[in-house]
Amino acid sequence: MPTLSDVIDALEALWPAGRAEPWDAVGLVCGDPQAQVSRVLLAVDPVHEVAAEAIRLGADLLVTHHPLYLRGTTTVAATGFKGRVVHDLIKHDVALHVAHTNADRADPGVSDALAAVVGLRVTGPLVPDADDPAGRRGLGRVGELPVPLRLADFAAQAARGLPGTAAGLRVAGDPDREIRTVAVCGGSGDSLFDAVRAAGVDAYLTADLRHHPASEAVQHGGPALLDAAHWATEWPWCEQAAAQLDEISDRHGWQLRTHVSRVVTDPWTLHAAAPHPVP
């Protein structure tokens, strides 16, 4: 059975902490490097429901995409939800490890998993890493559909491929527009509009699009936009990461049991369509 330190070394090889953005907070949040690890849970958010799931499963390690503490803290008291998560995990010998922007830009990364579930064949990163001669690492991905689809049909296909959330998908653009090439970015992607425009794609699928950047992109005659739930765009990475970890475990004879959390932690829980036109 591997120690936490052995497993962390393997995760660090997949998603080196040095490739995270300077503002990010990745790596081990809690856990004893000498502890033994037999069961691992992967999830997007280190929230109460996910910590409870890890404890229920008897997991020794929880790997999440989002950091628990993004900024410095002077207390882990259980008076707040983050401190409560730390207490619950430590009390039940569950370590917490974060792979965030280092997993975004990895090969394969978060956006590769997103591209796969919406039916795209990836042709390269949207914003390639300058220090990757192979040109495979970077932020976002550009991909193509095996056969062109109407925007409405691509949206339906993407919605079917993503895990279900109350919000579903919002779409901007002519439903009959032909879609052949698509840029994707797991998580909040409205900072990448310039790269999306430069890529000359037919559509852009991401999350958390705001009114002004989206409106400006449409007014510029840019690509159709598909705005999904943030959690849904990053969850497919958990399955991809679990498969990577299984492969490493087999190679080392670790017999790790890896699980992917099915708890929907997108904060939006209800969608009410407004049925009446403007009076």
Ligand SMILES: [Zn+2]
């Ligand atoms: Zn995210």
